[in-house]
Amino acid sequence: MNTVIKDKMVLTVKRIDWNLLVMEMLEGMLLTEKELAKRCKVSQQCVSTWKIRTRKPGPYAKRKLAEIAREVKLDLNRYETDTTKDAIVKFLENNHTHELAEMFDLYRKISCEDKIKLLKYANTLAKKAQNKD
Numbered sequence: 001m002n003t004v005i006k007d008k009m010v011l012t013v014k015r016i017d018w019n020l021l022v023m024e025m026l027e028g029m030l031l032t033e034k035e036l037a038k039r040c041k042v043s044q045q046c047v048s049t050w051k052i053r054t055r056k057p058g059p060y061a062k063r064k065l066a067e068i069a070r071e072v073k074l075d076l077n078r079y080e081t082d083t084t085k086d087a088i089v090k091f092l093e094n095n096h097t098h099e100l101a102e103m104f105d106l107y108r109k110i111s112c113e114d115k116i117k118l119l120k121y122a123n124t125l126a127k128k129a130q131n132k133d
Contacts, residue, residue: 015083018050019050019051022036022050022065026047078111082108089104
């Protein structure tokens with residue numbers, strides 16, 4: 001997170017995975033790249049580059065994407081990134097451990113409530129495995 005001072009107000013700027021947000025908007029809202037481009041006032045090619053992670057949206061497009069997300073009640077907190085986890089995922093991907101990288105990526109996308117449930121379940125499985133030994 002970055003802190004920005006604007007007009008004597010302190011704003012916290014979250015790091016958002018804009019590419020993931022774009023992908024989910026296209027799939028979840030059943031929009032075409034062209035339709036999303038029109039709403040963001042950019043070209044369809046821009047949206048395509050966001051989708052394939054070649055580029056990230058610029059400041060104006062980010063504001064438009066955030067507005068669209070709020071309109072359709074998407075929780076932007078789900079798209080926050082963690083640079084440490086991102087670095088781990090990149091390392092795993094580069095070392096041909098795609099399944100583990102996918103697991104980290106999926107874990108990052110689920111809600112906090114579901115993460116807690118998953119960890120409780122994992123602890124239960126671990127205890128059962130210890131009891132068998």
